[in-house]
Amino acid sequence: MTNKAAILVAGGRGTRMGGPVAKQYLPVAGQPVLMRTLSVFYQVDSSIDLILVLPKSDFMYWDELCEDYKFTIPHRVVAGGNSRFQSVRNGLDSLKTETKLVAIHDGVRPFVDQKVILESFEVADRSGSAIAVVALKDSIRKLRDDGKSFYEERQYFRLVQTPQTFQVEKIKKAFTVTELQQFTDDATVYENQGWQVTLISGNPENIKITTPEDMDYAEFVVARQLRDR
Template sequence: MTNKAAILVAGGRGQRMGGPIAKQYLPVAGQPVLMRTLSVFYRVDPSLDLILVLPESDFVYWEELCSEYKFTIAHRLVAGGNSRFQSVRNGLNSLNSKTKLVAIHDGVRPFVTEEVIKESFEVAERQGSAIAVIALKDSIRKLRDDGKSFYEERQYFRLVQTPQTFQVEKIKKAFTVTELQQFTDDATVYENQGWQVTLISGNAENIKITTPEDMDYAEFIASRGLSDR
């Protein structure tokens, strides 16, 4: 049995998409988003313990989709919680006792590259964590409560993506705390223990599909094969 796992979190209802079907189940270039995401991780390592965290009420629908699309990549379903924090914790609690490394990834980021995933496991094994980030291209300004703004040096900032990969022993300990408002991702939960996170380079095409406009861009990425470069 592999000592590595990937938890794909897709517990949301897709309200910002504005349609009757949650974004994670919508097709991009003929394949539902979640199937694309699972496939990338499978290609990196077919022995990965793949865990898909969904609302429990969606389990039957997901199984029907897998049948419809003849999707046969082995994975386990875990019921999500009322927040991302709780969904990730449920996924962590389902890990096999022999699992040493875990990648936590947004299920609606189907265009992460295999290279980023591989590096995340390699760096996390050495350093304890590996957080995918990309540099900013635009100028940025910081807003104050009084409505004024001021310039910030963009080279000191990074946009955070997933996967966020960790040594299991550490990240499970981090998730034993009470959920706090500042926990915007898994890295902030990890940092709450006083541990410094290690950053790795992500890929620009690794978008988080949230809005209808994102779906249009996702179709473009898929049609051009940009994430496969």
């Protein structure tokens, strides 16, 4: 019996992809994005309770995809809400009572490194949270309402990824509040309780697939992974 879970959130409609099929269901090198993401977590620990949050209207389509691709990795499907916040809360409400740690992950980030997942659970177990981030490569500027911009020291900033992993007792308490505009991710919900988040190093390949260009990059990453095996 495991005390770990992973909630993979995939409630989006993929409008920026420009096609009739949402991005999470599109194939990358012959396998839908969501199946690749679920596979990474399963490979880390086959006992992790995998929870996939989808729009309720997509349940039948997902079942058909699993049958078509002979996808047999054990997972549970939970209905999403009208926002990411509500979808995550639905996922949290579905956790088993023995679950102590939960990783919350964007379903369309299939290239998270297994080492990042492992470290996120280890750090969250000690400190309460573990948020995957990567350093910026480009220079950045801050825009003001008057149209002026100012240089900022990029070493003081990080790009936030997922997984964002937490002690279940804390993150469930954090999600009991009313949804606020500043809740851009799970870390901001956690911080709203007055708790400091702990950052860990993510991996640069762990992009959130959103646009057709991202799909091209995804094909490249898979090809490189196959070549390096």
